[in-house]
Amino acid sequence: MAFLRGEGVEVCSKQVGFVGSYYAATVINNYGNESYAVQYKNLVTEDKSHPLIEIVSADEVRPLPPKVSASGFALLDVVDAFDNDGWWVGKVSGRQGFDYFVFFDTYGVEIPYPTSRLRPHFEWVNGKWVSKKRV
Template sequence: MAQEESSSECVDGVNLKMEGIKRKFRKGTIVEVRSDEEGYKGSWYTVKIVEILENDNVLVEYQTLKTDDETEFLKEEKDASDIRPCPFVVQHAYPYVLGERVDAWYNDGWWVGCIYKILHCSKYTVFFAMSNELLEFEHSELRPHLEWIGGKWIAALKA
């Protein structure tokens, strides 16, 4: 059995332990962060790591969310366990199918859902289990859902 890496001090980066895999992110790295706030569960937002803090915390700056006065991008302290690399870009040229898990671009972030109904003109109704909602999206507002497991991106199975 392989031994886990011993923890080491990182002045310019943070070792994120995800599924037993450590991955180092540095200040300035663009990543995705999940929200566990009520009403935002199941969503992922693109952020830039601004500062590495103590206790596996990271100060991030959102790339799409702004402060209440709309003058600058929102900054927030997040636990390293809420961070993952940005998924690779997947060109999804073929139509989605019923039950396929997708991420939908909605409210400035990616929300996990599944194809509930196929409409005309490359439109879909997507079901979001976390909020029990059905919303309509264009093909271009969707991406295939991927899970970050064991340090690799894995295509999601049908819901």
């Protein structure tokens, strides 16, 4: 799938410590559908003076997932949790009050989040969004 300049996307990080996280960005240049220059919405340069711009491989870029409002989640639902300026894939492992506990297999940690920082998880498969509600 080709993305055009100005299009909103998410970029999957392959950096150690950030594997499996997705960051909102805007395409600022297309290099023959093999790579893209993107400007991140929430990531900034080291001196924090400008939004971070990177050239990323086409296989690291996907369209923005569908916006689905969720009023709650069930045990073992696969969710994306907004943390450290990006979306991280985990599964609901419990609930206490207004917070849902999300377990992240990749890092072996469980963290509580309010519903406002969670979204249902979708996978981009063969050019279509597929819901991954449960494991």
